[in-house]
Amino acid sequence: MSTPRFEPRGLATRLTCRASHGAVLAALTNSAAGDFLGQRASIYETDGGDHSLYYWSRDGVKYLRITATVVKRATYTLSDGVTFDLSIEDQSANVVTSASSTIAAGLDTTETYTLLGNASGRRWEPGTFREIVWYLSVEDLVAAGLTAGEVWRFDFSISCGATVRVANLAVQEVPRYAVDLATPFGQGTEAYLPRGPIKSTTSGVQRLLQTDEWAYENVIGTYHHLSLPTTTPLTVASATYTSFSGDEVSAGVARTWYCSPRNANGFCRVAFRVRYKTSGVQGGKVRLVTTNGGSPFALALPGTSNVWADSDIGLGYLSPGGGDSFSFEGQVNAGTLSLITRAVVDSPE
Amino acid sequence: MTTTAGTYIKLPTAAGADDLFAADLPLDGVAQILASNATHLSRVNSLRSLNERPGGQVWKDLPTAGVVSSFPWDEEVTNGWISWFGGRHLFQPYGETGNAPKLVVKAMLQAPTGENVTMLVTASSEAGYPGMRAWSGSASTSSTSPVAVDVEIDLSGLTQPGPVAPMTGNPLVVGGEQGQSLEFYFWVGLYSSSDSALNKGSVHSISAYLENV
Numbered sequence: 416m417s418t419p420r421f422e423p424r425g426l427a428t429r430l431t432c433r434a435s436h437g438a439v440l441a442a443l444t445n446s447a448a449g450d451f452l453g454q455r456a457s458i459y460e461t462d463g464g465d466h467s468l469y470y471w472s473r474d475g476v477k478y479l480r481i482t483a484t485v486v487k488r489a490t491y492t493l494s495d496g497v498t499f500d501l502s503i504e505d506q507s508a509n510v511v512t513s514a515s516s517t518i519a520a521g522l523d524t525t526e527t528y529t530l531l532g533n534a535s536g537r538r539w540e541p542g543t544f545r546e547i548v549w550y551l552s553v554e555d556l557v558a559a560g561l562t563a564g565e566v567w568r569f570d571f572s573i574s575c576g577a578t579v580r581v582a583n584l585a586v587q588e589v590p591r592y593a594v595d596l597a598t599p600f601g602q603g604t605e606a607y608l609p610r611g612p613i614k615s616t617t618s619g620v621q622r623l624l625q626t627d628e629w630a631y632e633n634v635i636g637t638y639h640h641l642s643l644p645t646t647t648p649l650t651v652a653s654a655t656y657t658s659f660s661g662d663e664v665s666a667g668v669a670r671t672w673y674c675s676p677r678n679a680n681g682f683c684r685v686a687f688r689v690r691y692k693t694s695g696v697q698g699g700k701v702r703l704v705t706t707n708g709g710s711p712f713a714l715a716l717p718g719t720s721n722v723w724a725d726s727d728i729g730l731g732y733l734s735p736g737g738g739d740s741f742s743f744e745g746q747v748n749a750g751t752l753s754l755i756t757r758a759v760v761d762s763p764e
Numbered sequence: 765m766t767t768t769a770g771t772y773i774k775l776p777t778a779a780g781a782d783d784l785f786a787a788d789l790p791l792d793g794v795a796q797i798l799a800s801n802a803t804h805l806s807r808v809n810s811l812r813s814l815n816e817r818p819g820g821q822v823w824k825d826l827p828t829a830g831v832v833s834s835f836p837w838d839e840e841v842t843n844g845w846i847s848w849f850g851g852r853h854l855f856q857p858y859g860e861t862g863n864a865p866k867l868v869v870k871a872m873l874q875a876p877t878g879e880n881v882t883m884l885v886t887a888s889s890e891a892g893y894p895g896m897r898a899w900s901g902s903a904s905t906s907s908t909s910p911v912a913v914d915v916e917i918d919l920s921g922l923t924q925p926g927p928v929a930p931m932t933g934n935p936l937v938v939g940g941e942q943g944q945s946l947e948f949y950f951w952v953g954l955y956s957s958s959d960s961a962l963n964k965g966s967v968h969s970i971s972a973y974l975e976n977v
Contacts, residue, residue, distance in 0.1 A: 672971050
């Protein structure tokens with residue numbers, strides 16, 4: 416749980432490069448790539464329903480952790496509980512359903528998560544909430560048919576009893592705790608033993624560079640992830656850009672969201688995607704409005720005739736070097752544009 | 765001494781035609797860039813956004829303003845307070861410095877006329893009813909126009925690592941990589957001094973993220 420401190424001047428030209436230099440460099444690059452995996456997709460609260468979440472998959476991430484917290488609402492009725500059903504679909508329409516052995520037990524509606532039954536206690540006191548943790552193996556999901564490198568859509572069907580709800584659900588990447596040469600990054604310190612040869616191959620110093628590159632390109636954060644049930648979408652019914660109903664400070668004024676953009680090299684490119692439908696054949700647009708000079712960043716949404724669909728991937732820029740803010744606006748050529756999922760993540764270039 | 769140039773410097777692709785680490789090439793200053801890059805990336809990669817919630821209206825007050833244990837964390841939003849569990853999150857110290865990041869919760873608040881709206885944030889390494897053992901902070905506004913208000917919580921006191929032991933599949937099998945990481949939970953509470961449903965304040969776009977201290 417710590418990143419080594421390394422003085423680069425120890426590697427200056429004409430200085431003796433020692434085995435410890437390579438070993439510490441390996442530990443340092445491993446830390447940059449594996450310690451801080453942090454992409455997440457989340458539901459801030461739900462009383463049940465069908466939710467979709469987006470996850471930008473990458474080869475090299477080993478596990479995803481799903482946490483859900485079941486809490487009581489009102490006076491708890493014994494036997495009230497929550498069931499979860501998860502299926503995952505990639506951009507190539509490959510689907511892994513909850514019937515697959517790769518989906519963790521309990522995410523297939525066979526288990527009802529009830530509380531211990533402290534009906535008189537305040538919510539968050541013992542017995543009035545229950546944390547559930549599941550893990551998914553990314554490698555197993557890929558072996559089951561999903562494509563690494565594509566955006567995966569997690570479809571949760573959540574059923575809550577009348578006196579319980581899910582206070583929070585999150586899919587989060589798990590840091591790497593071991594070096595695995597079968598994955599695209601990471602190197603053990605044993606590659607740099609005193610008096611041992613240092614290889615120039617991809618199992619030697621080149622692997623350090625690969626790990627550095629991976630840390631830049633693939634340790635991506637999520638700046639925004641909103642997932643609403645299909646029954647209560649955000650909506651727009653305007654032919655010109657305006658705020659979404661359900662996401663506005665006042666009529667026509669979109670809510671401003673906040674973040675701290677990653678400042679790897681002076682700019683912060685982001686990717687964004689929405690799950691949406693249009694009431695008719697006419698399409699619409701959504702745009703990400705940031706403080707960057709190139710804003711707004713628009714994304715066309717073809718008409719879907721009332722069927723939920725995934726948008727293409729939009730690209731935009733945030734302004735790094737401190738906190739930034741952004742908002743969303745939409746328009747539709749005719750009818751209503753509805754939106755249930757909205758995600759913004761790093762997209763290094 | 766400075767350990768990083770403070771920016772990621774792109775090098776030719778590893779194992780590509782111009783790889784500066786190819787056989788028989790001197791390491792020269794390239795390894796310095798590599799080290800600088802890795803140090804810088806471990807810093808910026810340790811920071812990220814955590815969660816968000818749209819908001820709502822508030823009109824109920826607290827018996828003791830600004831005190832975590834005074835806030836009714838079990839109340840429904842429809843009763844005049846907003847009580848939000850922001851989730852359970854892994855975090856790591858801020859790269860080589862070993863400093864923990866700080867939790868920032870920022871939202872747009874709009875107070876009722878002549879009153880305040882206050883945001884209360886509390887973080888703990890354990891789940892459970894937020895109380896005296898949690899770290900907390902608060903911020904208020906009396907602005908009747910929406911303004912950005914933020915609360916920062918130093919996470920350096922949350923040093924209890926938790927196990928991360930994946931068990932995957934159905935039936936469950938023990939995963940191949942296990943370890944431990946620092947973790948914390950956080951809650952956000954919002955209330956208004958008006959204490960009247962006839963005089964409501966508004967809360968928008970609650971955003972939680974990590975920043976360096």
